[in-house]
Amino acid sequence: MNCNEFEQQLDIHIGKRPLGAIVELAGHASQCEQCLEIWNGAIHLEESLSQWNRDVPEIDIVESVISQIKGDLHQALPSIAAMSQPDLFFSRQAMRKNEEVTSSEKNSVLAVVAVVLMLATGLFLFPSSNPRPIEKSPVVVMEKTSDISEDHSTSPEIKSFAKDAGIAYFSLAQHAADVFADASLFVPDSGKMQIPNLLQTKDIPLPLNGLIDAIESDIKPIQSDLRKAIDFLLMSTPDQTS
Amino acid sequence: MTSEIVLLVQQIQTGSVESARALTERFQGEVFGVCYRMLGQRQDAEDVVQEVFLRVFKHLDKWDIKRPFKPWLFTIAVNRCRTYLEKRAKMPLFNEEIIHLATSPCEQLQGELGEELQLALESLREEYRTCFILYHQQDLNCAEIGDILDRPEGTIKTWLHRARKELAEWLTRRGIETGA
Numbered sequence: 001m002n003c004n005e006f007e008q009q010l011d012i013h014i015g016k017r018p019l020g021a022i023v024e025l026a027g028h029a030s031q032c033e034q035c036l037e038i039w040n041g042a043i044h045l046e047e048s049l050s051q052w053n054r055d056v057p058e059i060d061i062v063e064s065v066i067s068q069i070k071g072d073l074h075q076a077l078p079s080i081a082a083m084s085q086p087d088l089f090f091s092r093q094a095m096r097k098n099e100e101v102t103s104s105e106k107n108s109v110l111a112v113v114a115v116v117l118m119l120a121t122g123l124f125l126f127p128s129s130n131p132r133p134i135e136k137s138p139v140v141v142m143e144k145t146s147d148i149s150e151d152h153s154t155s156p157e158i159k160s161f162a163k164d165a166g167i168a169y170f171s172l173a174q175h176a177a178d179v180f181a182d183a184s185l186f187v188p189d190s191g192k193m194q195i196p197n198l199l200q201t202k203d204i205p206l207p208l209n210g211l212i213d214a215i216e217s218d219i220k221p222i223q224s225d226l227r228k229a230i231d232f233l234l235m236s237t238p239d240q241t242s
Numbered sequence: 243m244t245s246e247i248v249l250l251v252q253q254i255q256t257g258s259v260e261s262a263r264a265l266t267e268r269f270q271g272e273v274f275g276v277c278y279r280m281l282g283q284r285q286d287a288e289d290v291v292q293e294v295f296l297r298v299f300k301h302l303d304k305w306d307i308k309r310p311f312k313p314w315l316f317t318i319a320v321n322r323c324r325t326y327l328e329k330r331a332k333m334p335l336f337n338e339e340i341i342h343l344a345t346s347p348c349e350q351l352q353g354e355l356g357e358e359l360q361l362a363l364e365s366l367r368e369e370y371r372t373c374f375i376l377y378h379q380q381d382l383n384c385a386e387i388g389d390i391l392d393r394p395e396g397t398i399k400t401w402l403h404r405a406r407k408e409l410a411e412w413l414t415r416r417g418i419e420t421g422a
Contacts, residue, residue: 038410041407041410041413042406045413049359049378052356052359054356056379057284058271061270061274061288061292062270064292065266065299069295069299
């Protein structure tokens with residue numbers, strides 16, 4: 001063992017196991033004057049350490065600490081706990097968000113129901129006896145396009161007319177949704193209403209067939225939507241009135 | 243052991259006073275040991291230990307549950323002791339007392355090896371003292387001390403070596419003086 005190894009071994013063992021019991025260290029110290037001085041200092045430190053470790057007095061500060069934090073434990077700590085439980089925190093946030101979405105959804109449904117009911121009421125009051133859009137527009141179309149009977153399916157004017165009708169329908173629906181929020185006022189008493197065929201083309205003159213077909217193709221989805229809404233209302237009406 | 247502490251901490255976070263009491267009881271001795279040895283005075287150490295536990299309860303959410311609790315607790319304790327020592331160093335009366343104790347042979351301390359060592363410790367640089375206390379009193383290894391003091395393990399070994407060397411020299415010198 002050289003002097004460096006001696007110092008390293010001292011560092012490892014001091015305070016952990018009795019230095020005197022390590023024969024190699026004692027042997028080297030007895031042969032090396034420089035290391036003997038270090039050895040004596042280490043032995044002195046070792047003796048002091050054992051007494052120093054026993055000298056720490058007892059302490060009891062539990063009640064003092066608890067009395068100071070008691071208020072905090074009931075006020076501040078629960079909020080800390082909430083922050084440290086991200087799942088719980090986010091699930092609460094999500095629940096709040098869902099509640100908001102649900103109420104807004106309810107309002108939208110009510111508005112749509114109001115529109116549908118209004119339209120349905122109008123259709124019942126004025127079934128196919130209201131040919132105004134069909135009669136008026138073809139006159140204009142006939143004057144401008146004489147070949148409508150030959151190539152009616154691809155006429156851009158007819159398509160444009162049908163599109164305008166669709167846009168007008170949605171504008172009306174939107175406006176009605178804004179105005180009539182309370183759907184219950186428009187719920188009919190009878191739950192067994194017959195939905196008339198909105199597009200009867202039998203009595204219409206032949207030159208207008210193309211126009212009618214075009215309108216029909218654009219209005220059919222609307223009609224289908226209306227039917228669904230009205231069916232839904234018919235099913236739900238008895239429960240609401242009772 | 244670790245799971246037991248994790249459970250206690252979780253209960254404290256839900257407002258359990260009993261768990262706070264249990265945690266304080268479990269660690270007050272060790273924290274007091276560090277503070278007492280770093281500050282050298284019982285009353286000061288008691289004040290700092292209370293402060294340490296108040297801080298622990300306030301910042302429990304900052305403890306990383308995946309890491310051991312004790313080094314985190316000791317980091318707070320060591321930092322509080324450092325702050326306290328800085329404050330105390332600014333008090334002129336206290337400084338004079340320390341200088342007097344360190345330079346003149348004190349009859350009360352003669353023959354009391356433990357108190358001699360404590361006196362020698364107070365003359366050390368604060369880093370050396372902290373390393374020595376954590377290693378020899380709290381039985382922490384160099385890596386754990388490195389975590390607490392935010393220093394590499396090699397630095398801690400060097401500081402420990404120097405601390406022992408200076409202490410041994412002090413004790414040898416005092417031994418010669420007292421023996422004379």
